[in-house]
Every structure is written in structure tokens, then in C-alpha cells.
Amino acid sequence: MYVPAVARRTGQALTDSAQSLALSSLDTILGSTLAREAVDRVLASALVEHVMRDLVRYRVIERATDELLESSVVDEAIARLLESEELWVLVDEIARSPAVTDAISHQGAGLADQVAAVVRDRSRNADARLERVARRALRRDARPAE
Amino acid sequence: MTARRVHGVSPPDAQPTTYIGLVTRVIAFAIDAAVINVVALLVAVVIALVSSVLPTSHTRDKVLVAIGAAVFAVWIVGYFVAFWTTTGQTPGNRLMQIRVERADGSRLLPRHALARLLGILASLPLLLGFMPILVTERRRGLHDWMAGTVVKAAPREGGP
Numbered sequence: 001m002y003v004p005a006v007a008r009r010t011g012q013a014l015t016d017s018a019q020s021l022a023l024s025s026l027d028t029i030l031g032s033t034l035a036r037e038a039v040d041r042v043l044a045s046a047l048v049e050h051v052m053r054d055l056v057r058y059r060v061i062e063r064a065t066d067e068l069l070e071s072s073v074v075d076e077a078i079a080r081l082l083e084s085e086e087l088w089v090l091v092d093e094i095a096r097s098p099a100v101t102d103a104i105s106h107q108g109a110g111l112a113d114q115v116a117a118v119v120r121d122r123s124r125n126a127d128a129r130l131e132r133v134a135r136r137a138l139r140r141d142a143r144p145a146e
Numbered sequence: 147m148t149a150r151r152v153h154g155v156s157p158p159d160a161q162p163t164t165y166i167g168l169v170t171r172v173i174a175f176a177i178d179a180a181v182i183n184v185v186a187l188l189v190a191v192v193i194a195l196v197s198s199v200l201p202t203s204h205t206r207d208k209v210l211v212a213i214g215a216a217v218f219a220v221w222i223v224g225y226f227v228a229f230w231t232t233t234g235q236t237p238g239n240r241l242m243q244i245r246v247e248r249a250d251g252s253r254l255l256p257r258h259a260l261a262r263l264l265g266i267l268a269s270l271p272l273l274l275g276f277m278p279i280l281v282t283e284r285r286r287g288l289h290d291w292m293a294g295t296v297v298k299a300a301p302r303e304g305g306p
Contacts, residue, residue, distance in 0.1 A: 116241055123242065127167025134280035
């Protein structure tokens with residue numbers, strides 16, 4: 001009973017030491033010019049283009065997006081977003097901002113102006129058509145074009 | 147200047163005068179009728195609500211109806227006379243970008259506006275009074291003859 005406990009503690013200590021050593025070695029490597037040089041060379045090489053082409057060829061991004069959308073992560077994120085009070089405060093602020101209210105009022109006025117302009121054009125055309133019919137019926141000369 | 151306006155001839159740098167036809171005028175009039183009726187309806191609803199809490203009396207109801215009819219007539223006359231004699235444009239005219247003015251280009255006086263309204267009433271039987279708009283050079287109806295008016299295009303400055 002005593003021996004396995006000692007062995008377990010020794011094993012744990014060895015594992016901790018190994019992890020610590022590995023992490024410090026990694027820090028040393030990442031801090032060295034060698035790592036920077038290696039990253040520079042990788043980025044400058046054709047490997048990047050090759051990887052990008054493969055990402056497109058194997059539709060990696062689409063598959064990842066599909067996977068993400070099919071999972072409940074997005075739904076949960078949206079649900080949490082909608083529940084947050086900050087979102088509605090933000091929406092309220094945006095809706096009341098002068099830029100948005102100006103844009104909405106301009107758009108409304110613009111639409112009304114457009115509709116009125118179309119009605120005016122059509123009514124003027126209808127004026128001319130009706131007069132042509134009336135003048136023809138009364139055998140009068142056509143009105144000269146305006 | 148006056149003679150040029152009457153005969154529809156403009157100086158070379160001016161916009162040619164466009165006289166307005168029947169359809170556009172009818173649309174403008176319909177818009178005015180809608181404005182008049184909506185306002186009258188709102189007032190009538192308020193009066194009806196107020197009178198509904200008062201004790202009912204047959205005589206009082208008759209008097210109210212008579213007063214209402216008189217006020218409605220005054221409202222209609224006042225509406226047209228006020229707009230024609232000030233800007234020459236009722237709200238309906240403004241939306242359709244047309245203006246009523248005297249044949250010499252001057253503004254209507256109240257008597258001209260009243261004559262024009264009477265002319266519109268006189269034109270109503272079989273709409274005969276409006277028919278000359280279709281065939282006369284300056285598109286004038288009976289009411290225009292009676293009031294000495296024409297209806298011209300009045301595009302907004304800088305507008306469409």
C-alpha cells in the first residue's frame with residue numbers, strides 16, 4: 001500500500017517537471033529569432049497559397065459554417081444576445097440618433113414626392129388623352145403640343 | 147406682360163405657360179374634398195361625443211343638425227376662398243402643382259373666389275360647365291369664365 005502511493009507522487013512530480021520544462025523550452029523557442037525567421041519563411045513560401053487553395057477546394061469554410069449553424073451554438077448566442085438589456089439600450093440609442101431619424105424622414109418624404117410626381121405625370125397625360133378624344137368627337141383641331 | 151400672360155405667350159427666357167386639364171383638376175379637387183371631409187368628420191365626432199352626455203331633446207337635435215349644415219357650408223366656402231385668394235393653391239392644388247389665378251396673372255379677390263365657387267355649382271348639372279375645359283385653348287370651364295380665372299402649372303422651385 002505504501003509503495004504505490006510513493007510511486008504515484010513521484011510520477012506526478014516527474015510529470016509536472018516535464019511540463020514545466022517543455023513550456024519553458026517553448027517560451028525560449030518562441031522568443032528566439034529562429035521562430036520569427038521560421039514564421040517569416042512559411043508566410044513567404046507558396047505554402048500559404050497552397051493551404052488557401054485547399055481550403056477553397058475542400059469547402060472547409062462552408063463546412064465549418066454549416067457545422068456551426070447546425071449546432072445549437074448560434075441559437076444560444078442569439079438567444080443570449082436578445083435577452084441582454086444592453087442590446088436593447090443600444091438599439092434604442094441608434095433608433096433615436098439624429099442620423100437615423102433624419103434618414104427615415106427623408107426617405108418617407110422622398111417616397112411621397114415620388115408617388116406625387118408619378119400621379120402628376122399620369123394625370124397630365126390623361127388630360128391630353130381626354131382632350132384628344134373630345135376634340136376628335138367635336139371635329140376640332142388637335143391642341144398644339146406644349 | 148399682362149397681354150403675354152393672357153394669350154399664353156411667354157418671353158423667350160420664361161417657361162411656356164401650361165394650362166391644366168380636367169383630370170388633374172378633378173384629382174386636386176378630390177384631395178381637397180378629402181381634406182374638407184376628414185376635418186368636418188373629426189369635428190362632428192367631437193360634437194357628437196359632447197352632445198351624447200347631455201340630455202336628449204328632439205328639438206335640440208334638429209337645431210344642432212341645422213347649425214352643423216350651416217357650419218359645414220361656411221367651412222367649404224371659407225376653405226376655397228381662403229386658399230384661392232392667398233396662395234392661389236389649395237392643398238390639393240399644391241400636391242398637383244397647379245395654381246388658380248386671374249387671367250391677367252393677378253391674385254383672386256374674395257368676390258372672384260366666390261364667383262368661381264358659384265360657377266362650380268352651376269357647372270354640376272350633367273357636368274356641362276366643365277366640358278369647355280376639354281376644348282378651349284386655355285382649358286377654361288364655366289366657373290373660370292365667371293371668375294375670370296385660369297389654372298396653370300406651378301412647379302415647385304428646385305422640385306421635380
